[in-house]
Amino acid sequence: MRGQTIVEKIFQAHTSGDRPVEPGRIIWLELDVRSARDFAGANVVKNYRRHYGSAPVADKEKTIFTFDLVVPPSNIPYANNQQICRVFAREQGITVYDVNAGIGSHVALEQGLIYPGSTFVGTDSHLNILGAVGAFGQGMGDQDIAFAFRTGKTWFEVPPTMKVIVEGELRPPCTARDLTLAVMGALGSSGALGRAVEFYGPAIEALDLAGRITLASQVTEMGGIIGFIPPSEEVLAFARQRTGRDDIAGVYADPDAEYVETVELDVAELEPLISCPPNPANVKPVREVAGRRIDSAFFGSCTNGRFEDLAAVARVVQGQRVAPHVMATVVPATREVFEQMLRSGVLETLFDAGFIISNPGCGGCASGHLGMTGEGQVQLSTSNRNFPGKQGAGDTYLTSPVTAAWSALRGEIAVPEVQQ
Amino acid sequence: MSKRTRVEGRLWVLNDPDGRLYDDIDTDMIFHNRYLHITDVDQMGQYALDNLKGWEEFARQAEPGDVILAGRNFGAGSSRQQAVDCFRALGIAAVIAESFGAIYKRNAINSGMPIVAWPGLTDQAGHLATGDRLEVDFESGRVVLNGEQVFQAEPFSRVQMDIYQAGDLFAYGKALGGE
Numbered sequence: 001m002r003g004q005t006i007v008e009k010i011f012q013a014h015t016s017g018d019r020p021v022e023p024g025r026i027i028w029l030e031l032d033v034r035s036a037r038d039f040a041g042a043n044v045v046k047n048y049r050r051h052y053g054s055a056p057v058a059d060k061e062k063t064i065f066t067f068d069l070v071v072p073p074s075n076i077p078y079a080n081n082q083q084i085c086r087v088f089a090r091e092q093g094i095t096v097y098d099v100n101a102g103i104g105s106h107v108a109l110e111q112g113l114i115y116p117g118s119t120f121v122g123t124d125s126h127l128n129i130l131g132a133v134g135a136f137g138q139g140m141g142d143q144d145i146a147f148a149f150r151t152g153k154t155w156f157e158v159p160p161t162m163k164v165i166v167e168g169e170l171r172p173p174c175t176a177r178d179l180t181l182a183v184m185g186a187l188g189s190s191g192a193l194g195r196a197v198e199f200y201g202p203a204i205e206a207l208d209l210a211g212r213i214t215l216a217s218q219v220t221e222m223g224g225i226i227g228f229i230p231p232s233e234e235v236l237a238f239a240r241q242r243t244g245r246d247d248i249a250g251v252y253a254d255p256d257a258e259y260v261e262t263v264e265l266d267v268a269e270l271e272p273l274i275s276c277p278p279n280p281a282n283v284k285p286v287r288e289v290a291g292r293r294i295d296s297a298f299f300g301s302c303t304n305g306r307f308e309d310l311a312a313v314a315r316v317v318q319g320q321r322v323a324p325h326v327m328a329t330v331v332p333a334t335r336e337v338f339e340q341m342l343r344s345g346v347l348e349t350l351f352d353a354g355f356i357i358s359n360p361g362c363g364g365c366a367s368g369h370l371g372m373t374g375e376g377q378v379q380l381s382t383s384n385r386n387f388p389g390k391q392g393a394g395d396t397y398l399t400s401p402v403t404a405a406w407s408a409l410r411g412e413i414a415v416p417e418v419q420q
Numbered sequence: 421m422s423k424r425t426r427v428e429g430r431l432w433v434l435n436d437p438d439g440r441l442y443d444d445i446d447t448d449m450i451f452h453n454r455y456l457h458i459t460d461v462d463q464m465g466q467y468a469l470d471n472l473k474g475w476e477e478f479a480r481q482a483e484p485g486d487v488i489l490a491g492r493n494f495g496a497g498s499s500r501q502q503a504v505d506c507f508r509a510l511g512i513a514a515v516i517a518e519s520f521g522a523i524y525k526r527n528a529i530n531s532g533m534p535i536v537a538w539p540g541l542t543d544q545a546g547h548l549a550t551g552d553r554l555e556v557d558f559e560s561g562r563v564v565l566n567g568e569q570v571f572q573a574e575p576f577s578r579v580q581m582d583i584y585q586a587g588d589l590f591a592y593g594k595a596l597g598g599e
Contacts, residue, residue, distance in 0.1 A: 039500070042457075139523055224522075
């Protein structure tokens with residue numbers, strides 16, 4: 001048998017039969033967890049009831065709802081949709097991570113629902129973020145998820161795998177987000193289209209879990225199915241602690257695994273980067289757009305909503321205030337992150353600097369929570385998409401928490417400097 | 421085989437404001453997030469493409485049986501099924517693109533909505549215009565423009581044809597004896 005990549009190995013362990021899993025083959029994939037959120041959740045329930053009536057889900061222990069977009073609901077249609085999910089969940093005995101929990105993918109990591117080598121699907125197109133711990137995650141539509149609720153499996157075409165090697169040492173003020181933007185710039189919006197990606201190299205190995213989450217979260221914007229970062233000792237220790245299972249091991253590619261392409265880049269001389277309108281792949285050095293006046297700055301999302309990201313913001317703004325004309329908003333990824341902010345003093349630092357701090361969730365990504373823009377508004381955001389009109393009529397620039405914080409203080413896009 | 425595997429219809433060539441075939445049309449351009457609370461498919465068609473610059477009126481002009489043509493990475497972005505279902509609601513016969521976003525492709529296949537990948541389409545786009553008649557064969561990938569010019573797109577994959585013939589993913593699952 002030929003050597004296998006990470007996605008091939010995970011799939012091999014999650015499908016029946018001994019036939020080798022290889023690119024192009026369509027398999028039935030067994031799902032360790034299937035989920036739905038407040039977006040599309042009601043559509044999942046509707047599909048489920050139409051096709052399966054009151055039949056039980058395949059395994060209620062492996063089926064969850066996570067509400068993370070319009071939390072708590074700010075309008076009646078979403079209040080209705082969330083309640084539709086709650087009622088279904090009660091009937092079925094399914095756990096709901098309700099409106100106070102935070103972003104579903106992050107909650108799944110914190111709760112130990114997902115771990116290296118496992119499989120997870122749901123109605124969140126950034127569920128492939130779970131590649132950050134070497135797990136397979138995938139966002140799907142409401143028909144797919146209704147089917148997965150009932151059967152515990154899904155069909156999947158095994159993707160080919162490409163390799164991205166990142167050399168060099170990432171140095172401040174550059175962060176994992178700048179590395180991610182560098183990869184995005186190299187690959188473009190469809191450079192990984194329909195593929196799995198595996199990330200290697202010293203700059204990747206040095207990333208902490210929060211940095212790995214940032215990188216993995218943007219593979220969707222490169223067109224990829226998922227990007228795997230081979231688990232480090234830190235990641236394995238986290239997973240073992242969160243699951244309470246000490247038998248968890250990473251899934252790693254065979255030395256003779258086959259790749260369709262290898263892309264190499266070096267971040268030793270990297271400078272801070274930014275995605276300009278109209279799409280995430282429009283990556284430029286921050287200095288090229290420096291000086292542009294901003295109206296608002298958003299900190300959070302599944303890409304940069306970890307405690308480490310918000311603590312980095314606090315270090316930049318410590319003892320200072322955001323520019324008077326800038327609306328600066330912080331949305332922690334989860335309740336656990338919120339608690340870390342509270343207990344560490346980060347919350348107080350951000351409050352004193354003039355930030356608006358909300359309960360945890362996705363933020364403005366899908367006009368759910370906070371972070372909308374009006375016509376003519378210029379927004380800096382640590383979120384992950386800036387497609388025209390997505391968060392409103394304004395112009396959204398995507399950048400690192402450090403660059404966004406540095407700019408919020410000055411009221412214009414600014415190149416961050418290394419702080420002493 | 422019961423459902424038709426060849427369709428012929430009036431063409432909509434989705435060009436951008438510069439007159440080039442639109443690449444990276446994301447799901448918020450197809451079906452904006454402000455409508456995501458809608459769960460009734462019949463209500464979705466009216467909003468199709470209303471956040472795509474230059475195509476805001478598309479939903480009022482499209483007719484059942486029409487065929488849509490777009491560039492690379494059509495349906496990038498979110499996992500929303502509505503971005504497929506809005507075209508089903510309008511009775512669009514097929515969406516053809518240079519390539520599709522991965523989740524979008526699955527959603528289309530699962531709901532039995534015909535989508536056809538046409539590698540190289542961007543280079544041929546000058547031959548195609550809105551209002552042309554286009555025929556596409558899902559089994560062979562053969563495309564015929566105005567009954568004359570012949571092009572080659574990708575045929576349906578096996579799973580795509582199986583689900584299409586069954587109707588949708590649910591019917592396919594039941595036909596397999598599972599669910």
